[in-house]
């Protein structure tokens with residue numbers, strides 16, 4: 332028995348269709364106001380997102396890769412500094428470390444949750460380590476309590492890569508509020524994707 336039903340691997344248009352009217356009306360306001368950089372929409376979003384995550388401040392930047400890079404620079408990562416990150420992540424995490432001038436040091440993940448393994452982090456720390464970047468994935472948060480104690484013992488910053496984890500939380504708190512600073516992404520395929528052209532059905 333055959334079937335001619337095709338289920339697309341990814342259908343962002345279906346997702347956008349649900350909110351198309353609201354997005355288009357927001358776009359109309361934006362075009363009328365002609366303020367395309369910063370402005371009240373961005374300021375309002377930064378405030379609401381900070382409140383949602385449970386942090387004091389949120390700053391909008393160009394994309395998630397820039398956000399990770401700027402967060403690393405903000406905690407002092409510079410040329411030659413080692414930054415520990417999980418091998419199981421998107422390439423942008425390591426790319427951001429290199430763009431900040433740092434050296435990405437990849438460590439393995441825990442086979443149970445596939446997130447960074449704190450024991451591996453502890454073994455990878457050297458006198459040149461400046462930060463550790465937990466990446467929260469699959470609706471889980473990385474084991475931040477263990478990472479924070481390693482970080483405290485060695486004077487490291489914990490820079491969360493929360494690009495794929497908006498809304499994820501654990502007993503430790505919400506992703507994005509668990510480290511020194513956090514970065515996230517609104518690439519169209521992400522949990523809270525933005526930028527997809529709203530579909531008119």
Ligand SMILES: Cc1ncc(COP(=O)(O)O)c(C=O)c1O
Nearest residue numbers: 394395396421423424494516518
């Ligand atoms: C874990 C992770 N970090 C960083 C990024 C970079 O985000 P962006 O695509 O917005 O630059 C991504 C997205 O692809 C990601 O999955």
